[in-house]
Amino acid sequence: MAEKITIIEGxxxxxxEVNGLWIQxxxxxxxxxxxxxxxxxxxxxxxxVDRCTNAWKKNESIxxxxxxxxxxxxxxxxxxxxxxxxxxxxxxxxxxxxxREDVEFEIKFDDGDDEEDYF
Numbered sequence: 186m187a188e189k190i191t192i193i194e195g196x197x198x199x200x201x202e203v204n205g206l207w208i209q210x211x212x213x214x215x216x217x218x219x220x221x222x223x224x225x226x227x228x229x230x231x232x233x234v235d236r237c238t239n240a241w242k243k244n245e246s247i248x249x250x251x252x253x254x255x256x257x258x259x260x261x262x263x264x265x266x267x268x269x270x271x272x273x274x275x276x277x278x279x280x281x282x283x284x285r286e287d288v289e290f291e292i293k294f295d296d297g298d299d300e301e302d303y304f
Contacts, residue, residue, distance in 0.1 A: 188239075189253050190233055191250040192250065195226065197253055200222060202221055208240070218284055218285060224269075224277070230268075231275075233266065233268070233277050235286060247296040248260040249262075249263055251294070261281040261283055265280040266278065
């Protein structure tokens with residue numbers, strides 16, 4: 186079972202897609218993943234990063250557990266973490282990944298008819 190960091194209160198995290206060569210090295214895997222970045226307030230950002238580091242040293246994964254805007258509980262795998270002290274308090278920067286097969290998409294087939302078929 187994966188170690189968890191749970192968001193107890195606050196808004197749903199905003200995930201921004203990460204692109205660039207450096208992330209390919211960090212997230213290298215035989216599977217396809219999309220990588221995202223988020224920044225969260227933390228009571229003690231350094232202890233959260235320590236939890237991530239300890240899990241990775243044991244070759245275990247660690248996930249971020251949060252509630253979506255509709256109230257459902259979701260988890261996403263953390264691949265990198267960095268604490269930051271700001272005037273507003275501790276923050277933690279997280280880079281997370283989601284398997285590409287979890288991404289929804291449409292396939293359009295053009296069979297020459299005027300009607301469009303979507304699956």
